Amino acid sequence: MGLLSIHFKPNFLGLLKCLNKLNWFIVFFSLINLSVCIYEDQIGKFDWRQTYVGRIKFSQFDTVSTAKKIIVATEENVLAALNLKTGQVVWRHVFESTSTGNIQLLHVTEKVVTVTGSNPYLVRGWDSSTGVLLWEWSLTLQNEEQSEFSEFWVQNNMLVHMLPVFGSHVEVSMYNLLSGQNRGATSKLPATWTNDGCVLSAPYYTCISGGVGTQQLLSLDVTSNAVQLLSRPISEYVTVNTYDGGLRPLDTNNVIPAFTLDDKKIVLIRNNQFEILKTEVVDPSASVALVDTMHGQVILQAWFDENEGFTVKAHNAATGAEVPELRVLEPELKLAEPELAAATCSRPRDQLACRLLLTGADDSVHLMQQGGRVIWSREEALANVVAVEFVELPVSDLDAAIESEFDQKEGSIWAAFTRRLQTQFQQLQTLIQSLQKGEGEEDEAPPALVRDYFGLHKIIVLVTDVGKIFGMDNLSGALLWQYYEPSLDTENVLVYTRRTARYPPYDAYVTIVGKHEESGNGLIISLNPITGALIGEKLMHLDVQLLQCALLHRPDNEKLYALILLDKDENVQILPGSAAPLVENMYMYVAEKNTARVQGYALVYDGRSLWARRTWQVQLGGGGAARVVLAARKAAAERVHSPGRVLPDRSVLYKYLNPNLVLFVTEGPDPLHKDVVVATCVDAVSGAVVAAQTHRRARALPLAIHTEHYLAYLYYNDKHRRTEIATLELYEGQSRWLGAGAAFSSLAGRRAPSVERQAYILAAAPAAAATTRTEKALTDKHVILALSSGALVEIPWGYLEARRGGLAEDGSVIPAQASPPELLLGGDARLNYNRSLARPARVHAAPAGLESTSLVLATGLDLFYTRVAPSKTFDLLKDDFDYYLITIVLAALILATYSTKYFASRKILKMAWK
Numbered sequence: 080m081g082l083l084s085i086h087f088k089p090n091f092l093g094l095l096k097c098l099n100k101l102n103w104f105i106v107f108f109s110l111i112n113l114s115v116c117i118y119e120d121q122i123g124k125f126d127w128r129q130t131y132v133g134r135i136k137f138s139q140f141d142t143v144s145t146a147k148k149i150i151v152a153t154e155e156n157v158l159a160a161l162n163l164k165t166g167q168v169v170w171r172h173v174f175e176s177t178s179t180g181n182i183q184l185l186h187v188t189e190k191v192v193t194v195t196g197s198n199p200y201l202v203r204g205w206d207s208s209t210g211v212l213l214w215e216w217s218l219t220l221q222n223e224e225q226s227e228f229s230e231f232w233v234q235n236n237m238l239v240h241m242l243p244v245f246g247s248h249v250e251v252s253m254y255n256l257l258s259g260q261n262r263g264a265t266s267k268l269p270a271t272w273t274n275d276g277c278v279l280s281a282p283y284y285t286c287i288s289g290g291v292g293t294q295q296l297l298s299l300d301v302t303s304n305a306v307q308l309l310s311r312p313i314s315e316y317v318t319v320n321t322y323d324g325g326l327r328p329l330d331t332n333n334v335i336p337a338f339t340l341d342d343k344k345i346v347l348i349r350n351n352q353f354e355i356l357k358t359e360v361v362d363p364s365a366s367v368a369l370v371d372t373m374h375g376q377v378i379l380q381a382w383f384d385e386n387e388g389f390t391v392k393a394h395n396a397a398t399g400a401e402v403p404e405l406r407v408l409e410p411e412l413k414l415a416e417p418e419l420a421a422a423t424c425s426r427p428r429d430q431l432a433c434r435l436l437l438t439g440a441d442d443s444v445h446l447m448q449q450g451g452r453v454i455w456s457r458e459e460a461l462a463n464v465v466a467v468e469f470v471e472l473p474v475s476d477l478d479a480a481i482e483s484e485f486d487q488k489e490g491s492i493w494a495a496f497t498r499r500l501q502t503q504f505q506q507l508q509t510l511i512q513s514l515q516k517g518e519g520e521e522d523e524a525p526p527a528l529v530r531d532y533f534g535l536h537k538i539i540v541l542v543t544d545v546g547k548i549f550g551m552d553n554l555s556g557a558l559l560w561q562y563y564e565p566s567l568d569t570e571n572v573l574v575y576t577r578r579t580a581r582y583p584p585y586d587a588y589v590t591i592v593g594k595h596e597e598s599g600n601g602l603i604i605s606l607n608p609i610t611g612a613l614i615g616e617k618l619m620h621l622d623v624q625l626l627q628c629a630l631l632h633r634p635d636n637e638k639l640y641a642l643i644l645l646d647k648d649e650n651v652q653i654l655p656g657s658a659a660p661l662v663e664n665m666y667m668y669v670a671e672k673n674t675a676r677v678q679g680y681a682l683v684y685d686g687r688s689l690w691a692r693r694t695w696q697v698q699l700g701g702g703g704a705a706r707v708v709l710a711a712r713k714a715a716a717e718r719v720h721s722p723g724r725v726l727p728d729r730s731v732l733y734k735y736l737n738p739n740l741v742l743f744v745t746e747g748p749d750p751l752h753k754d755v756v757v758a759t760c761v762d763a764v765s766g767a768v769v770a771a772q773t774h775r776r777a778r779a780l781p782l783a784i785h786t787e788h789y790l791a792y793l794y795y796n797d798k799h800r801r802t803e804i805a806t807l808e809l810y811e812g813q814s815r816w817l818g819a820g821a822a823f824s825s826l827a828g829r830r831a832p833s834v835e836r837q838a839y840i841l842a843a844a845p846a847a848a849a850t851t852r853t854e855k856a857l858t859d860k861h862v863i864l865a866l867s868s869g870a871l872v873e874i875p876w877g878y879l880e881a882r883r884g885g886l887a888e889d890g891s892v893i894p895a896q897a898s899p900p901e902l903l904l905g906g907d908a909r910l911n912y913n914r915s916l917a918r919p920a921r922v923h924a925a926p927a928g929l930e931s932t933s934l935v936l937a938t939g940l941d942l943f944y945t946r947v948a949p950s951k952t953f954d955l956l957k958d959d960f961d962y963y964l965i966t967i968v969l970a971a972l973i974l975a976t977y978s979t980k981y982f983a984s985r986k987i988l989k990m991a992w993k
Contacts, residue, residue, distance in 0.1 A: 534928015695766025
């Protein structure tokens with residue numbers, strides 16, 4: 080033992096010394112930052128994210144688990160749980176956007192059961208508290224002809240599937256909910272009376288059959304062992320002469336099978352008998368629901384009337400007496416076509432308390448408590464944004480007065496002196512008011528929407544798919560105003576800023592151009608983006624179908640840019656009409672999507688009217704069955720800082736800066752190469768084809784970038800099974816075609832520009848693309864890609880340059896066309912760090928007042944806003960700038976300077992006396 084301790088003790092002490100030295104190395108290396116990320120205090124400082132679920136399709140209150148929630152399934156193929164108190168998303172699952180993710184059934188008890196897909200179907204069970212998947216099994220139907228009419232419901236822990244074969248029979252199958260085991264063979268119930276107007280009020284399948292005047296109301300319990308058909312003539316319930324037909328199941332999840340007949344009568348099926356309730360449907364558009372309470376069943380009806388507003392009435396299902404406790408009358412609540420998505424009632428302390436989940440035609444969701452108080456609201460229309468426009472805010476009244484003071488050149492010196500005194504008095508009043516507000520009052524009105532010093536505060540105008548328009552604060556994401564137009568068809572909708580807020584006293588002016596939902600003619604909505612009020616043309620219905628629209632390049636006396644409309648008869652209309660004399664050198668083009676034919680027009684004003692003259696026509700894609708996938712042109716307000724780029728030999732390569740250039744990407748079949756993608760650059764004034772490029776065995780993606788002389792578009796390479804991005808750069812050469820500083824003219828150019836081409840491999844699946852924009856274009860250009868994985872990445876344009884070739888292993892330069900290099904997307908290029916975006920659709924960029932900063936908004940199922948600085952914040956101090964330290968150093972330097980000066984003067988004085 081002693082010998083062992085003699086040999087072991089020195090080795091143990093040496094090990095301790097080695098570990099002690101290692102600790103110092105660990106401490107040293109821990110001081111070195113080896114990661115690339117944002118600081119923790121920067122999370123959410125310059126960005127925000129809003130999560131949405133989409134238009135609600137199914138919903139149920141989760142009253143079983145401890146944390147009360149609302150389980151919803153939406154038209155966007157999303158399964159989510161909403162907090163009952165706040166409406167925030169507790170958990171969410173985003174399924175496939177195709178038919179494979181379509182939710183067919185939502186059933187909520189202790190677990191959440193969903194059926195998704197379209198033959199095969201996936202049956203899943205979820206934990207209601209966490210959203211964790213518990214079990215899953217698939218179901219495949221042999222009869223696929225009418226699978227779209229399949230119906231699912233849960234009964235006695237069995238999944239029941241019903242497939243009607245119209246005019247023949249009804250097939251019913253039952254499966255174990257957990258294992259998917261089929262309980263016996265599929266039952267085929269004879270039902271020759273079935274048609275596409277039948278409704279399911281589980282477990283009864285009800286139809287109306289027969290000729291006019293002899294129609295019968297037929298219903299069948301498809302899960303009963305003893306088949307019993309319920310049949311009654313329609314004439315017993317409604318007047319045959321005024322009967323329009325139509326069955327509609329009740330909304331929400333009913334305990335007893337029920338439906339409405341002819342939007343007038345409410346019919347229950349009880350004890351295998353039809354039972355007409357004493358309560359009738361108050362309004363044909365009313366949403367009717369049957370709610371089970373502790374003291375019987377209650378019929379709820381909700382509707383919206385232009386005169387009375389939003390109304391909810393409740394009646395006892397047995398007696399027909401109205402329940403006054405649940406009556407709601409809210410004239411201020413503008414809810415278009417309300418629908419009772421879910422309802423639950425309880426009776427705490429002998430008082431009936433109900434909560435109603437309401438949805439509207441504008442995709443809004445409201446949780447209403449008894450008495451009409453809205454607990455929370457969600458604007459699910461923002462899950463489908465189709466157009467975005469950033470609008471500047473107006474200056475404050477004081478700043479506007481100062482600007483107007485300097486704009487007034489006329490008048491005497493005393494008038495200018497008087498205006499100066501008035502301005503100083505206003506500034507003094509503003510200072511006193513700000514000091515008074517700082518003393519105390521907490522419940523103040525929200526601050527006025529005014530422009531900040533750096534121009535970072537803006538209004539975002541968003542147009543959604545359902546025709547609802549929002550005004551949003553870009554800094555907080557708060558909704559400032561909303562306007563709903565149900566007749567607006569938002570396919571190919573366009574938003575124009577016709578006047579900014581820089582010209583007081585004129586208001587900002589935004590116009591939305593779309594189509595009418597029913598007629599297909601043009602529809603114009605003009606509003607003030609700051610307040611949301613209709614101005615100018617307001618809501619204007621056109622009698623013709625529009626082919627193209629554009630803004631006049633010159634404003635009128637009121638700083639308003641006129642809107643030019645070209646209809647299908649090639650007639651031109653200008654709004655306002657007084658701006659017609661300003662039309663000069665104006666050109667438009669029209670591209671037919673299905674035929675890939677592009678036509679150009681020149682607008683001519685002859686002193687009396689404005690008309691269009693067809694000047695050119697181009698057939699893209701080589702003819703045949705080609706179609707236009709997208710057309711991309713430069714932003715009208717885009718600026719170009721430098722007309723050329725300096726080469727290493729100090730020569731200048733001038734850019735081909737054609738403001739009329741349009742990039743068309745077409746796709747068409749090919750007998751040899753399957754699909755062929757053709758990218759064509761066309762001058763919209765002369766119709767000349769400036770450049771073209773073909774990709775064989777490829778499929779075009781509707782993503783393109785066009786800025787300055789850069790062009791980029793994306794396509795999927797079928798041969799190599801990968802996504803590629805092709806870039807084009809157009810140059811005039813080392814000598815200018817026109818004189819220095821001369822305006823560009825498409826009709827004066829007689830030479831074709833030189834084209835540099837390159838393709839890059841993109842190891843990702845992009846869903847949207849955009850480029851950063853700044854006011855004066857001094858900063859670098861960056862490409863922003865929204866990936867299907869939920870990442871928002873930023874790529875410098877230097878990585879995509881067409882003049883940059885790859886490098887071989889020996890260091891030699893590979894020509895641009897030889898081998899497309901791969902773009903590496905690093906983790907530091909991700910703008911949204913851990914805030915992944917569900918199903919991104921579009922990316923929008925706008926300039927800020929700071930030249931270094933660009934504002935970015937990504938839309939889709941989520942909204943994400945941030946700001947980027949492609950060339951870093953060269954015109955702004957850093958966030959962690961130490962103001963205290965620089966102040967102390969500056970004060971010390973001043974003190975040292977004056978002290979040194981004092982002692983130096985004393986020394987000189989002493990030397991003079993010697």
